[in-house]
Amino acid sequence: MDIYAIRKQKLISLIGTQRKGACAERWGMAPAHLSQILSDKTAKNLGDDVARRIEAIEKLPRGWFDSISADGSIAPDSSDTEGSAQSAADQVRQMLSRVKGLTSAARDRIIAAADETSNVITVDFSRPGQVGDEVWIAHYDVRGAMGGGEVPHDYPEMLQDVRVSPKHLREMGVEFKEHFHLKMVTGWGQSMAPTIKHRDPLLVDVTVRDFVGDGIYLFSWQEHLYIKRLQIFDEDHFEMISDNDKHGPRRIRKDETYVQARVLLVWNANLV
Structure with missing residues (x-):
């Protein structure tokens, strides 16, 4: 099952018996956009930005839409809603283990960024002066x-x-x-x-x-x-x-x- 099929099934399970229009409004989506994602007649998929936004609004772990539970089921379980035991850095390490072509320095910078509690990624550009609030x-x-x-x-x-x-x-x-x-x-x-x-x-x-x-x-x-x-x-x-x-x-x-x-x-x- 590809990532978009997983996201669609998890989106259906998340909506459950709720009104789709109410869900769309809560998630900052146009109702027509949500209907297209749920429809079997269109090729509209749940993109990364929207998936992450819904996860944040619903207080789900980041990446919840992209994962299948240990028993292979799609439906949300208590471990999903209570938060993942893995840290963000651990999840990024697992993801990077499947990526080829990255230098060890690049991997370290990405993992360090994931381990930050801030939304700001700090980078050493190896140039004089202070990066400041950039x-x-x-x-x-x-x-x-x-x-x-x-x-x-x-x-x-x-x-x-x-x-x-x-x-x-x-x-x-x-x-x-x-x-x-x-x-x-x-x-x-x-x-x-x-x-x-x-x-x-x-x-x-x-x-x-x-x-x-x-x-x-x-x-x-x-x-x-x-x-x-x-x-x-x-x-x-x-x-x-x-x-x-x-x-x-x-x-x-x-x-x-x-x-x-x-x-x-x-x-x-x-x-x-």
Whole structure:
């Protein structure tokens, strides 16, 4: 059984007799997204980010979705909910034992990072000066279209991470609660120029899953992914606005629009 089949079965067992809509709301998912994962007619799978988020919300051990109990069963048991006896570092050691090509130094750094109680991974870059409060922000291979729409990847891959200073971001006026809520994605197209140019990296807050006021959002609409300004048009509609005058505004239904993140900063120092 592959990892996604295991996750699906454990997700079904976790939901049990609960209302799927209530579960989706609690987990910060669009109900349609959850339905696609549970459906046998679609190829939508439970990705790493969503699995880890659900585990955290449900207070399950990290990696609970990826494991089968000792007797081979999928259903949750008391040992799952009470926490794994293994430490995070022990679990990482087991995982790394199956990975080829890593140097011993790289393995040691990964294990040390897993053993940290903090969310910040400290790294010795062998250069003069103090690293200070710098942290790593994951850069995902996700392209939000500033034009006709991009079909979202089922499994976003990480590109080269970006090292930033949360203190410096706040001094620039970027508002966020925790640095691990921040991710990097890429703008694609010309419709948001000059604010966002083609292939500009964008800093987004992935905890914003609803419209929270006028701004630029990463959102899906009619199964495509967009980066556009959203404003309230009326009770049932948003107005999807492009900064490029050549692209006119469009009226889209709220119940067909699923916010994935809010854009906080264009990586050309344009605050939005």
